[in-house]
């Protein structure tokens with residue numbers, strides 16, 4: 001087993017573990033978990049490391065980096081069995097060569113499949129199907145906290161529901177089977193509205209069968225709307241256009257904004273320029289540039305490294321879909337107020353996904369009701385810390401639910417309140433499976449003990 005040393009690990013875990021290891025087999029993971037003397041707790045499994053909370057931190061403990069376990073083990077027309085370290089992009093590329101694709105419309109394809117199954121995600125799903133990536137897992141193989149191994153199959157729905165979005169607290173996943181399907185094309189429709197008009201549009205979007213993604217620009221009073229509908233017989237779209245979209249949103253725009261900050265340090269002069277740049281990027285992407293596509297097209301291609309060391313900061317909250325029009329307007333007001341108070345504002349558009357209700361995982365943020373998520377993003381990070389606190393305050397007042405892997409600034413009390421009885425049930429199983437707290441770090445201890 002190799003010792004893992006990389007900038008990715010240092011940035012993602014943000015603490016000094018006693019050691020970081022890269023196992024290549026389930027036997028090696030068992031050897032780590034069953035030997036507390038040699039491999040001290042907390043033991044934290046890590047995929048790509050793009051989580052933005054301290055869920056991956058293991059001070060004085062052991063990081064288990066799974067990226068070397070990245071093989072495809074079996075593939076047929078309906079399912080694929082993989083090791084957890086393969087990235088969504090690598091898997092999507094392999095599937096595309098067979099005319100197949102993953103379920104779900106999410107755009108950050110650099111994530112590991114294991115991380116996407118064990119952590120909460122965002123996904124603009126068409127129709128009323130589940131919206132967690134993990135919902136499409138039909139069986140899992142796990143090394144338990146004591147080093148023994150167990151399997152969970154599709155007929156054990158309660159246990160599958162616990163293991164999806166379990167954040168590596170019930171064991172380390174070393175093999176998993178996901179549903180796949182033949183590539184399906186969708187059409188993309190776009191529109192733009194002001195925040196006031198959006199209050200009337202939001203209830204319709206909450207019920208729409210189209211997958212819904214929005215880009216909020218509070219300072220331009222603009223919301224860009226992107227709707228996707230399944231369309232048999234439509235052309236699949238152009239890969240170059242989808243690659244351009246990924247490059248523009250996750251690479252070119254943040255880089256341009258960072259360079260701008262160096263050239264124009266005065267914020268009051270810089271922000272209008274960054275708004276114009278962001279709006280121009282959105283306008284280009286939504287003005288008929290992307291008229292059709294598929295999950296396969298969106299998830300293949302090259303991506304930059306997101307995560308703790310990413311060139312932009314990121315924080316997600318989820319809000320009940322039924323009242324989202326009002327919440328979006330309140331978000332605009334909060335951003336304007338924060339700016340007038342502190343002089344800081346996010347210089348990238350906030351990204352919104354509509355998540356259907358999803359009961360496939362006990363800890364799904366959208367378990368009880370459909371939600372809209374707001375992910376605030378910024379390339380300018382001076383002042384981000386205070387913004388995250390104001391955002392948490394705003395979320396608490398507006399029925400916001402945090403994600404354990406994507407919501408820096410969430411308070412323990414609020415998370416316990418929002419996840420309520422589901423968290424209590426999860427906690428009970430965790431204590432049974434991990435009585436010695438091998439996999440528990442300080443971050444999770446406040447929610448799980």
Ligand SMILES: Cc1cc2nc3c(=O)[nH]c(=O)nc-3n(C[C@H](O)[C@H](O)[C@H](O)COP(=O)(O)OP(=O)(O)OC[C@H]3O[C@@H](n4cnc5c(N)ncnc54)[C@H](O)[C@@H]3O)c2cc1C
Pocket residue numbers: 044045046047048049050051052055056066084106107108110111112113114115116117118119120121122123166167168169171172173174306307308310312314405406
């Ligand atoms: C800039 C940016 C953009 C983002 N955009 C999106 C987006 O569009 N959609 C979205 O859904 N998310 C997005 N995220 C959030 C992030 O990608 C998710 O949290 C994702 O699930 C993390 O995948 P990962 O491989 O990086 O997992 P990690 O961060 O490495 O791990 C996630 C959790 O799973 C656990 N884990 C990992 N592997 C295993 C395993 N094999 N067994 C048991 N537990 C394991 C870890 O301990 C951790 O608790 C974004 C994040 C950033 C920083």
